[in-house]
Amino acid sequence: MPARIFGLLLVLPALTTIALLFAYPLAYSVVTAFEAGGDWGLANFIKSFELYRSDIVFTFLIVGSSALLIGLLSVAIGGYLTLGGSPAAIAILRWLYRWPLFIPFIVAGQLMRTFLAKNGMLNNTLTEIGLLTPLQTVSLLDWRGIVITFVWKQTPFVALLVAGAMASLDRSMIEAARNLGASRPRILVEIIVPQVRQTLLVGLILSFVIMMSVLSVPLMINAQSPTMITANMAFRINAYGDYGVANALGLISYLMTGAVSWIYLRYAVREQGERP
Amino acid sequence: MTAAAGTLPRGFEPLDRVRALAGSRTLAWLIRGVLLGLLAFAIFGPLLNMLLWTVTERWYFPHKLPLEYGFSFWQRVFAPRGGAIESLVNSIVIALGTVVLSLAMALPAGYALARLKLPFRSLILLAFLLPQAFPNLPVYINIARIFYQFGLNGTYIGVVLVHTTHGLVYAVWIATAAFAAVDRELEEAARSIGAGALRTFLTITLPLAAPGIFASAIFVFLESLDEFTGTYFVGAPDVQTLPLLLYSASAGGNYQIASITALILLVPSIAFMFVVERFIRADVLARVGR
Numbered sequence: 178m179p180a181r182i183f184g185l186l187l188v189l190p191a192l193t194t195i196a197l198l199f200a201y202p203l204a205y206s207v208v209t210a211f212e213a214g215g216d217w218g219l220a221n222f223i224k225s226f227e228l229y230r231s232d233i234v235f236t237f238l239i240v241g242s243s244a245l246l247i248g249l250l251s252v253a254i255g256g257y258l259t260l261g262g263s264p265a266a267i268a269i270l271r272w273l274y275r276w277p278l279f280i281p282f283i284v285a286g287q288l289m290r291t292f293l294a295k296n297g298m299l300n301n302t303l304t305e306i307g308l309l310t311p312l313q314t315v316s317l318l319d320w321r322g323i324v325i326t327f328v329w330k331q332t333p334f335v336a337l338l339v340a341g342a343m344a345s346l347d348r349s350m351i352e353a354a355r356n357l358g359a360s361r362p363r364i365l366v367e368i369i370v371p372q373v374r375q376t377l378l379v380g381l382i383l384s385f386v387i388m389m390s391v392l393s394v395p396l397m398i399n400a401q402s403p404t405m406i407t408a409n410m411a412f413r414i415n416a417y418g419d420y421g422v423a424n425a426l427g428l429i430s431y432l433m434t435g436a437v438s439w440i441y442l443r444y445a446v447r448e449q450g451e452r453p
Numbered sequence: 454m455t456a457a458a459g460t461l462p463r464g465f466e467p468l469d470r471v472r473a474l475a476g477s478r479t480l481a482w483l484i485r486g487v488l489l490g491l492l493a494f495a496i497f498g499p500l501l502n503m504l505l506w507t508v509t510e511r512w513y514f515p516h517k518l519p520l521e522y523g524f525s526f527w528q529r530v531f532a533p534r535g536g537a538i539e540s541l542v543n544s545i546v547i548a549l550g551t552v553v554l555s556l557a558m559a560l561p562a563g564y565a566l567a568r569l570k571l572p573f574r575s576l577i578l579l580a581f582l583l584p585q586a587f588p589n590l591p592v593y594i595n596i597a598r599i600f601y602q603f604g605l606n607g608t609y610i611g612v613v614l615v616h617t618t619h620g621l622v623y624a625v626w627i628a629t630a631a632f633a634a635v636d637r638e639l640e641e642a643a644r645s646i647g648a649g650a651l652r653t654f655l656t657i658t659l660p661l662a663a664p665g666i667f668a669s670a671i672f673v674f675l676e677s678l679d680e681f682t683g684t685y686f687v688g689a690p691d692v693q694t695l696p697l698l699l700y701s702a703s704a705g706g707n708y709q710i711a712s713i714t715a716l717i718l719l720v721p722s723i724a725f726m727f728v729v730e731r732f733i734r735a736d737v738l739a740r741v742g743r
Contacts, residue, residue, distance in 0.1 A: 181571065184569035187564060188571065190561070191561075191581070192580060195580055198615070206591045266485045276496050281681070284722070286703075287711050287712065290703060290708075292498055297502060302498070383585060389590075393696070397703055407590050410590060414686070420594070423594055427592075430588045
């Protein structure tokens, strides 16, 4: 048997599984998004926009601002791990920041549901140290809770990637800049971040797609309007069996991640072109 | 903070310099301490809040701490009618099934992608990236619809298939990276002293790639154990897993049961976080997705 055929046979079961259980339902969801009551057209999209316009915008803002915060925190963590002055502080930070890495979203949702509530530990601590009075406390279980949960859960993942990329950089340029008297924030922003931006972007795009897929966090933190379209999709299915609108919202979520990935690809292609 | 000391005006006596240096050191540690303390609170605060709920008997507004501590909810959760044992067993059975099925497909695929000449290799690798590029919730909704026609909804096999599709991607990537990291010369040496292809694979390649593959098995196990969305659409209400139990307890306002379930799911995740580096070396991680 020729080696190429043998290799294909070895890959075939895994490839078939992806085709049947991912690619087929994906295509199915795209096609049925355009079908409403036996007719083909944009009826589902019109209905989606009528019912959930604010939620669509809201979803993009939540996921976008979470990604932005994750990026900033990851660069800060990676930057301190690379440039930090105190080995002890670096060791503590390294041990500390990774805890949420593999904690499932549903568990993170439950943790934050208790922590961010009006009577949660965050508000209780703030009143205890005198920063808030009990009357001033508010529950953060709305869009802010979703953003906080996403950032809490997803930052370690991106920070791990970014810190790894920063650690493998050539130190000589950093040392040279330091000898010339550049401050550490400046070295981070002008020398280190430009060299790891590819890794940073990949981490953020993966996080963007993951956050667009999570159902448990919006359901547990804030399922009232305005909420994320993931919660709306589940509601259309459970309450009405309305696959048309659910799939239209699904296609909108593909388009959002597609737009983000496209920006990345364009950027990566340009980057490739610049290389000698 | 040498930079601060370097900016001192001229004419400072050496002793003043030392004092200023010591002062800026203390200040630096103060800032570090406050920032690390805030980070520690942000990370451990939610965990601590959950731990308190697991041993709470009574706790309501405006009390800052539980009024009564105890383990009565643990008894209730683990009682035959509490559902936790059943969910735990279901979750473990499904996760083990997912690991076996994923590895059965990922090992040959990973080996072929790492070692054999394949037509359309980059296209095939791209196909395994596909599930990472799209939000999977709409896909799960439609898998549930398709499974319904085949009677797979609400069955263990249906849930295992959904979890396998998700886990397979990671399993293939990590297996490919692990096989690619094995030194080719060792395989060639075995072949040159007369070992067959299968024997070389079983005695040289597989043992050397084993740590990475073991890590991918644990990862796939954890992903399946923690999976919520797919199980919610395909399995519920017939197949009850721990995440579904956690969700229904939390939605019902029973924070004790939700927190105890969360703790059960939390322990293996954090344990894995601490051991993962022993299994996956940096050079294997660097090859993932290439």
